[in-house]
């Protein structure tokens with residue numbers, strides 16, 4: 001049995017070697033059923049020494065290491081997808097390069113999969129997170145909204161840190177969408193998932209690549225990718241305001257015809273114009289967001305470009321490269 005690790009790397013120069021060493025150390029406790037290992041590092045257009053360090057690592061350990069170099073930064077989602085396309089293992093793990101997610105947990109995930117035949121995927125989730133009140137509130141709102149709006153369940157706190165069987169990987173690869181929101185994809189494909197709590201460590205070196213605004217953008221991507229509720233809300237709001245305006249129109253006409261009231265009405269008119277104008281722009285914007293995605297998807301561009309791929313040198317060596 002073979003295990004593939006997929007490690008997306010964006011400006012992780014000082015984490016590559018420690019990650020490799022810690023992983024090799026932790027994997028000494030890997031169940032004996034796992035006989036070989038491959039580590040697929042996807043360099044997502046880093047502009048530091050990541051590429052150099054990955055090549056050095058490859059030159060020293062070319063029987064286990066695969067390096068995929070992107071031509072520029074395409075984002076973590078694209079990096080995970082590339083890793084999945086290159087993975088040849090029976091079990092596949094997605095793990096960050098910064099050692100926030102300890103490799104010891106991968107051993108536990110693999111053990112769980114080995115012991116539970118009917119379990120297809122083990123997903124790690126953070127029970128408690130040290131984060132600001134605003135971030136926590138935003139996340140709560142996001143999960144409430146998306147769980148109410150979409151037909152699939154989103155598990156709060158579950159990350160991309162997962163180990164799954166080959167058939168799960170095939171299911172993920174069968175989803176051709178351009179805007180990839182992995183939390184949604186993992187839920188959408190189904191399968192028996194076991195959620196395993198874990199505590200995220202401090203980043204070993206470097207800084208996070210996900211700022212508040214990047215996370216907000218990512219959350220909006222998720223909502224647009226997995227629900228059409230905003231579009232339906234737009235229709236609802238449109239019908240509601242249309243009904244109200246007909247009512248108000250009748251009131252104005254009746255006032256004019258029967259009571260002859262000729263109200264100056266400047267304030268009313270300005271408020272109505274601004275309100276309806278704003279509302280129309282907002283609803284057009286919502287529809288535009290969906291339309292733009294259809295347009296981009298229609299172009300059928302690849303999700304990433306590979307500049308170079310360094311494959312494990314000897315497949316013979318690659319068989320049984322651990323636990324021997």
Ligand code: UDP
Nearest residue numbers: 008009010044075076079096097208209210
């Ligand atoms: N990452 C990537 N491309 C990006 C941003 C991040 O491949 O555009 C990788 C990054 O190198 C790391 C993982 O995704 O291995 C998670 O990123 P990070 O640690 O910054 O996120 P956080 O743990 O803070 O959520």
Ligand code: MG
Nearest residue numbers: 096098100203
């Ligand atoms: Mg991290």
